[in-house]
Amino acid sequence: MYLASARSLLHFMVRWKGSGDGDGFRVLGPFEVWSGGRPLDLGGPKLRVLLALLAANDGRVVRVGTLVDELWGVDAPPDAHRTVRTYMSRLRRVLAPVGTGLIVTRPAGYLLRLEPDALDADVFERLVTAGRAELANGRPTAAADALCPALALWRGEAYGEFGTAAALRAEGARLHRLRLAATEDRVDAELAAGAGESLVAELTELTERHPGHDRLWRQLMIAQYRAGRQADALETFLRARAAFAERAGIDPPPALAQVHRQVLAGDPSLLGHHTQGTLRPAQLPPDVAGFTGRDRELAELDSALAASGVVICAVSGTAGVGKTTLALHWAHQVADRFPDGQLYVNLRGFTPTGSVSHPATAIRGLLDALGTPRERIPAGLDEQAALYRSRLAGTRTLVVLDNARDVEQVRPLLPGAAGCAVVVTSRNRLDGLVTGEGAHPVVLDLLAPPQSWEMLSRRLSPGRIEAEPDAVAEITNRCGGLPLALAIVAGRAALHPKFSLASLALELRQAARRLDGFTGGDPTSDLRTVFSWSYHELTADAARLFRLTGLAPGPDLTAPAAASLLGTADHTGVRGLLAELARAHLIVEHTAGRYTMHELLRGYATELAGVAGGDDPRLATHRLLDHYLHTAQAAARLSYGPWDHLTVEPSMPGVTPDHLTDRRRATEWFIAERPVLLAAVDHAACHGFARHAWQLAWTMTGFLEARGYLREWAAAQRAALTTADPVGQAHARHGLGHALAAMGRYPEALTELHHALDQFAADDNHTAAATTRLRLGLVFTQQGDHRTAIGHTRHALDLFRAGDHRYGQARALNNVGWGYAQLGRYEPALRLCEQALVLNRELRDACGQAATLDSIGYIHHRLGRFARAATCFREALDVYGHIDHLPCRAETLNHLSDTYRALNDHHRADEALSEARPILESLDHAGGR
Template structure:
């Protein structure tokens, strides 16, 4: 708690009424601290302080969030805000132009589905030939039967390679019908060889993505994202499998808050904290009983061979320590060589054991690496070489094209070698076309690579990073053809970047590869390949922005700044600081955003990069606009236009012209606004950019509305609506519909206004966008 905040000294009138109401609301809420309000709102505490203590009327978007955090009446405050801001009226709806450098209007992503429209079915493939573990499956059935009143969690623990994931996934497939609302699977990478478990932010975003939550609906704060995730799960009958957890602390935030959901967690640790704190049912998975181990081998190679050589089978079971992972590797060897006697297989395994350290716990004396090494030495030379190279891949999985580039081979040889590795259970095709290495296998492959030729290993890492960098760069240019370009060095010999045909394929590739790309940036930085690190981070900016992965963007941008500083590379530093500023901007962290973008603008200017400086200046204009500093915003936009003109950058000129027009409208210079926006519209027509044209029509409509020409405004808005609709840009279609309703209301056509607002509200509700609440406020206006 804190004392009452200081009030600004303002005269009697609408502004004073708003100030008094806001401070009274703060009093009734018990004077919560500025930091608590800022955390709920998603901004800095100084921004909240300014809303309370400065005489300037705050932005409605900020005020609305503050009022909501204090459980106030947003409709009543909206009326007070409209009266207070009548001398300086901001737009009732955010402009259709968005910070162009962040989300340019040239290409529009396809509409996403409403959360829950298609139940997620994310379980990875069941283990082929799964046998035994009958007692454990019965225990899972009993634990997850549910009592209807408490959240059900089962924590499966056991040593590495004991079959925790196989059991959880096999049971989940068996029990799938009990959970009609969907199944979620997430590898938390708690014991990943990279040492980088999934963070809470990464995990909750992956779970929200499973529901196709629109990026606009995802809160900026982690607490807000977790609350949204739990709200989506509320009342649904769903199964959540959290695989490979590091600790109870990693799992706890991700647990559903509703008894209708059940969760299975796997970990090498006992997760005692979940048992104590959340009442999880512990299920300790011991080494496989000898009889079950024999059944596993029989399921892979046939009962006849097992019955024919029982002593050899018993020796194999002993040598493999009854670990399913080791048994599967050995069984794969025997299955691919049916003429080999099992006694010979057991003898080879015994020879391979000598001198290797244990992978297991203190109680596991058998050498698991010996089992893997024995299988490894049976590979063809090319297969063994590929296995070593895959130890340098950051995970969690990889494809044939990425494998081909890493190996410096064609796709055909890479596919054949992956098939060889899969036949020996050294890799698993866990999704169609995507291959996964168990973390122990990846660690072993990495050890082999480190013991080999360091130049060969580094060359493979460079080829792998080049593959992802050049393919991601292609995808980024498809998503945003007008982005500020970077010059890539030619890919290393043997690298074949993937071909991407159109927006949908580029988006799908980036979505599938996002975990790999995030890990690749860290790998590049750790390997001293800093150019790859900052360039990979930059190629992902448009995708991370449009999908709302802003925390990932922030983390990558910080890594990019560090990498560019180490080189040192002034160009990389400029791009990296700009990326970091834009990530702060998207998270409503305007002060650090302005600092980073100012640094970027200075670095671009020092290099004589007029285009880069122009982009940074336009970014700065939007940070100023969000802070209500419209004259500063206009000044930055004008500098951006001058620089874009000097660089002969027509798309940049068009965006800057529209921004200048918009800021002029906010400053009530509507004649100037019309002139600039019309110039922007003509350029967008010349460029063949329909979404850019629609954005300028929306701006022109707003200026005409403020000039009192409501008929012209309505006509512009209708054209904007039609163009946004044709382009599939539903969010901006809804914005222009809401603005059209405002123009019709000003023309005394309340019936028409309500019709457009209702259409806008329907779209925003389908998108799950918070702007829907503002349209609901408009619908409170009675129809005359």
């Protein structure tokens, strides 16, 4: 009867402590009332005291006078009885989501009428009663089945917040006495079932907290003796004797002295008489209330159970991402599918002390948990592992190996027969388990914004979340989807219910360093400390790369860029270091060859870069910016020609630009690195690298224009403009004017270009002045003022000729020809454009050839030579296809469509427009229109 009752209560407890979706009252820790998986907002302190008094007297009437005394004492107001009635009305409204009729009015007072098992203290007491009955009947395993989950219901101090209410202090003290007695009963049950070593650490702590309890001292001595630590057991007796003498001036109680004599004599009866197989372990730590999201990962774990043989799941992810939380939540969900028990061991792969659990220590604890007598445990690790596998053979047991450091630590702890399942969590990717043991990898990613929002909602009251949506959005954004960061902020908010969420968001925003807002009350809830456990496990070279990677701008990093950051040409070695960081989940290879880092980890790395390892962060940043600038220069030459190419300073020693061999690879590099290059411009401008800022922005012009990223192009030039010297400002103004003109913002474009022209003229930089006049001519052309455009362009042509700048001459000849064509002067226009085409072909300037062929085709079309025009347009499109200049290609397709219509070839005309349409749509998507 008792066992059946205990099991039904255990199922309730799993529901309470598991998914958090059970309704009920929780007093064994912070006082809470849950409904629909969320805690209710109970209101102010007096309402909480009132409800707690009713809960402590569940089913019994509490007199109104008693309530008044507990709420106000001698300071009770004259209308206290009426106020109590008002409070009761409020509480009934608060408790409406739980159910109606919970608070019942009686003539003398009020009572709380709860459903069975709706109060965790009642569940606790019933489980304890059931466990004691099983222990008295000689069934220690069944006793542990009841006592372990009973104790797991505790989350902190019972009624601890109600220090001013004498009745609640008394009830809390009673429950704590019962908790300690139940703990002693549970230890007796596990000792009776054969446990030993696994209890030593817990009992050592308990005797330190409760030195006057001789039962705990006896239990500790027996556990030490069973673990083969006879000398420790004798030393424990000496400490116990000193404690009793100091506290009460008495000798140790007779029962304790008797255990001392048995230890001295080596009494075998202390080893216990239960044989193997009598203990069903239930070692899972409590589940986390309010578990959020992770549906995909839970489904992956569920599907893994369908596999044959030993099921092994390797859960990995970065520090603070919730690996242990996920593993335990899932383990509690499937515990009933493993009737022979659940084993748990923390392998301490990443801890504050760095004290990693050796496999021999872990396996000894697991054998103890399985009730293996000490004398039957062999000395060697291999023999212990064989015995462990034998104990699990033929059982259905779930094993959770938490916080593993590497594969070698895990392998001896794996069962050998089908029916068992293992969940391993680690910050490192345990690739060896996947390849060698067929483990199912489950990589835990960051929470999506809706999941982050839900996590905060579950930790705090829904009303508090709904009242400040903007603050919640900022908090979730700054936490970056990292569950530990969200938990730290939620904990601070819960501890300070009067703080607004906006004030907490402001703390995060104003923190001097990124991680200053994420410090909890202990090492496991301090992000710096948690991150450090992974960092300190790295090799020296990988640690150096991690520190410097925090300096890198942009969303991700490649191996060549990382090599320049380190100042080495050994790209193969750098790839190995990046792989080490990825295995430790300090970076993520989100696409092949590209590595990204969580922003909070980036903040930690940046802090370290300034204080550890001896690297100069500024020199490392300089090398990285040199890498991007010199690679971008090479890519621009290959993709768009050298006609307005900058001459830049040589790179620093240790910089190795990417090796780009052709136009295709150069374009692919620009596409992949665009977000990084734009971030590098901003970073350079903000951190005193003005030359890099304007030169990178200038070098990206061809690519950004060709791809239609007009707003990004303008933003890069503006960023460069803020810090550049006069020369850099002139180039930035030219680039900004160019971008604004492409966006149709002509007055602003002309202002910027005239400023640039004035500076270039003052510096006697004739080539740059000519390029700027050429750009001015194009702006006037776009506005339809072709005569002014021709004037600027002819002036540019003269300057280019004076400087023997042949690329510029070719561009200017084509632009003057285009201007004449717009004025209807087709013959001179054709001569100038044909001169430009010859020069472009000599120079092998693909961009110039395509633009000039388009001009010539336009002129032939206007002269009625439609077949020749179509030929020119098709040749231009062939060239544009190689250089991938989207706006010009779309314009030429439109010209070709007009020509085909003039030839009455409407099918080809429609084809040309159909080909132009997706290009124009992609330009719209890129922000080009």
